[in-house]
Amino acid sequence: MTYVKVCVCITPEAETRGNRIQRDFVLSKEIWRPISFQLNKVIQLSAYTFRDREISYITPFREQPKVHSLLQKCASLSPESEIYVCYVGGDYFQEPHVIGCAYSQRCKDTWKGFILLTNSAASRPNMYTLAHELGHILLTRRKDGFLTNADPDSPHGSVHHPDPFNLMHAVVPTPKHIRQLDRLLSANQLETALQSPLLHKKSNL
Numbered sequence: 001m002t003y004v005k006v007c008v009c010i011t012p013e014a015e016t017r018g019n020r021i022q023r024d025f026v027l028s029k030e031i032w033r034p035i036s037f038q039l040n041k042v043i044q045l046s047a048y049t050f051r052d053r054e055i056s057y058i059t060p061f062r063e064q065p066k067v068h069s070l071l072q073k074c075a076s077l078s079p080e081s082e083i084y085v086c087y088v089g090g091d092y093f094q095e096p097h098v099i100g101c102a103y104s105q106r107c108k109d110t111w112k113g114f115i116l117l118t119n120s121a122a123s124r125p126n127m128y129t130l131a132h133e134l135g136h137i138l139l140t141r142r143k144d145g146f147l148t149n150a151d152p153d154s155p156h157g158s159v160h161h162p163d164p165f166n167l168m169h170a171v172v173p174t175p176k177h178i179r180q181l182d183r184l185l186s187a188n189q190l191e192t193a194l195q196s197p198l199l200h201k202k203s204n205l
């Protein structure tokens with residue numbers, strides 16, 4: 001069994017109806033098989049209400065005190081987790097059409113992953129958004145002393161895949177265009193993700 005420990009953080013006004021969070025993780029597990037996402041902790045943080053278009057994904061999070069504080073809070077409440085998924089209020093980030101983002105922060109000799117998802121990511125056409133953002137974290141690796149999350153198939157070092165039907169395309173594919181979830185990733189992507197130092201491997205025996 002290959003897994004990563006995840007902490008889910010729910011902030012006020014984040015959409016949770018329709019088993020959204022469960023759906024996000026069931027799909028992500030299906031897509032990233034054999035990697036599974038072990039829900040280590042679920043926390044509700046009432047002090048962090050985000051408005052629509054409040055968060056920027058371009059401005060570094062440490063320069064956005066509320067976001068920075070949220071991420072630090074999550075890390076302190078579940079220090080054993082490797083990835084933190086924060087569901088926030090509002091539909092978009094400040095940047096047009098952006099509904100999710102992923103960010104890796106150095107921590108001791110490795111790093112931790114942080115994901116923010118808005119309410120637009122709850123809609124059915126955007127249901128692969130969590131899996132996509134998890135991809136940015138799982139594809140993060142060390143190269144020449146730096147962290148990179150360049151897509152392993154991208155010819156120019158982009159973090160996004162050139163194929164519009166690939167999970168890691170800049171515009172995340174919608175379920176309408178995808179018949180088989182196992183076709184969303186290339187063998188190269190999965191192989192790279194399986195080398196992530198964030199993963200734990202446990203024998204099934």
Ligand SMILES: [Zn+2]
Pocket residue numbers: 132136160169170
């Ligand atoms: Zn992306």
